[in-house]
Amino acid sequence: MSAAQLPSRFRVARPVAAIGLALLLSACATGPSFEAPADDFKGRISLVDTPVVVPGTEVKIAGQGFVPGQQVQLSYGGVALAAPATADAEGKFRTAFTVPANAPAGQHPVVVSATKPAAALVHPLKVSPNVPLSGQDKFALSSQKLVQGLYQAAYSAKTDRVFVTSAVGRPPVTQSQLLKVNAQTLAVEAAVTPAAAPARAPAPGQQARAPGVFAVYGVGVDDSNGTVWVTNTRQDTVAVYRQSDLQLVKQFAPGTVPHARDVLVDEARGKAFSSPVGHPAIKVFDTRSLQELPEIKVQTTIKGRDAKDFSPMSIDLDRASGKLYAVSGAGEVAVIDTRSGTVEKVFIVEEIKSGTGIGIDERSKRLFVTGQGSDNVVIVDPATGKTLHDVPVGAGALNVAVDAPRGLAYVPNRAAGTVTVVNTNGQIVANLPGGTLPNHATFDGKGSIYAVNKARGADDAQGDRITRISPR
Template sequence: MTSSIRRSRRTVTRAAIALAITAGTTAALTGPASAHPVAGTVTVAPLVKGLYQSSYSERNNVLWTTSAVGRPPVVASALLKVDPKTLKVKQTVTPPVTDAATGALEAVYGVAVDDEHNTVWTTNTRNNTVAVYSQRTGEHLATLPNVGHAREIVVDERHDTVWASAFTDGSLVAFDSKTLKEKQRITVTGSGPTGLVVNERTGTAYAADLNGDQVIEVTAKSATPRLIPAGDGPISIALSKNGRTAYTANQTGGDLSVIDLRKGLVTKSVATGAGALSVADDDRTGNVVVVNRTAATATVVDPGKGTVVRTVTTGANPNHVTVTNGTAYVVDKSGAGADGADQIHSFRVTR
């Protein structure tokens, strides 16, 4: 169950991070509508306003998605349990209130499931925290502090570890998934870690460093990180099934980098589209999917050949992709659904 920047560009990329968090300032969440096929190959369904990320639970056969709307105080946010086949919402979980006077919520952004402990973890970016919920009941179990601008989160079930990226701290923070206690913190001065992935076989964690145009590698046996060159503005990262290759979606470059982790170098760069923002691998085919926010597309890439297999048009501002069982799930921030709801798209990685 697998999941140094040039000074002239630092302001641009950090602004892009802020844009991704503040996009969509309308206040109310909306309800789901029925999924419908598009061009015979893509299924689309509106969910709610303010979609950010998704994560698949094999144990429960559901997708967990996050949403948050507007600038602080954020009063509309939800953790949704979605049927991966029908794309209908099965349960809506509202995060706890953090300020009774304003109604501000502990808004959720990043998400990852822990099927071993039947929990779901979120990053609460505005609050500089991460949170843990029960997958069974939706109960809020804990809020864990001191993760500056917590962006993404990934679960290593085999080693009972959950990693979170602290963008403004330049840190990767590890928590014990059983005790919910912080157990490790690795800081790379000047870095801006964003996307995360973990090799559960080895326990090695990898982060895309948006500031440094590199990948930060942290092994289970060393607290000293290894820094591996990546593309221009890496913001999301995935691993091949065998764990030997990393893939980064490069926001500034609009491309995918294929990185040989043993050699520590980029072996291929594949243009995917403007604003490449999220990447996920497909264990079944070995292909990877990149969503391109500015281009409003999802690109399927054969990383071995370094070629584009297929380009899928999505709603405006696709924000995140999850691939499971050969199907890609893309959430957008298009506002194209009823009452301005954002959408989820599903399509087979191969036709």
């Protein structure tokens, strides 16, 4: 079926109920014949070879769990997207259609109707904004391949070094390193593999597995004490290493920080903060004594949710004021006074889905909040919670690093493979190539950003790289 035969445009917010009603009324006009419905229907569809859908994309669909011989029709707004498909002897089928070139970004409900026997489901098709590369003449990029499984980076102003974490695979993770990288040459000067983690009791009916290591994911630098803090996400904890030789200073016990994501250090106040995904609080540590301090509890403000449903993701600190900002997966932002350990306010950023990244511009006092599910960065006034600008940046906007002196925010877009540079007025200054799966970025305080990305396999030449991005 050609793109010209598709609906004139995808509509972002058309209710599924309205679509179902339109189909029902159409069927009633022709006198439908009801048939026996499918019992315990397990059919589902997924996208294949189409990691990112933008306007004009050919979408390849694979179905499974259908009844052999079942007739399947995909439609949108009551109009067929492709010719009907028939489930094979294994209950599988393949089909494809092209998204209209003028389709707006957003979640689009694709109706999957089956007959013989009758069944239906709705698949939310995410269409991402198509943001072309631009502004490459305004920035100098230098890149170096490191090791497999890069996650985050943190810059040391005292030593002019970048500390990078890496971890490969799923638990039990056996391949993980903390790297010390020369910020000028991007060469690895030292690396350490974390110690073996304690074994965990196997789940009922499962065999015991090797425990793996205390794999490192998030990272933060403490120049005052010459240390590097890391999160051990798989063991629900954090650890501290020495900057000079990457020797372990302290390994906190498993369970100290549930599903620890980020960690950052407030050197002026001698505290480290970590975000425990799924736990409604910010974990706090004394960076001198290396002791855990009372956590800062955060309650959600979303109606209909339990107060414990605030799930912190990325965190950032206004070092002058001592205010910590945390974004939740539900799109809420918590403003925390780290001096008193109290939450000043919690507000929701309506324009984002699946909140992940957050960064504060300490000069303009504007927040940059990314939505991995909505492919955007939203610029917010944290004093009022008001959205100032909503900027589509690309598929999978994951984290953000802010260059406050220049009023720029760098957003790694994991699925799009780009790093978008946005100013405080909501204008895209540049959209730069980020290699495969851009994952994180950190600011050096002098004008350069260090971004790291992941790879699609060990042979991916564009993955597992560190890239220094500097304005010309």
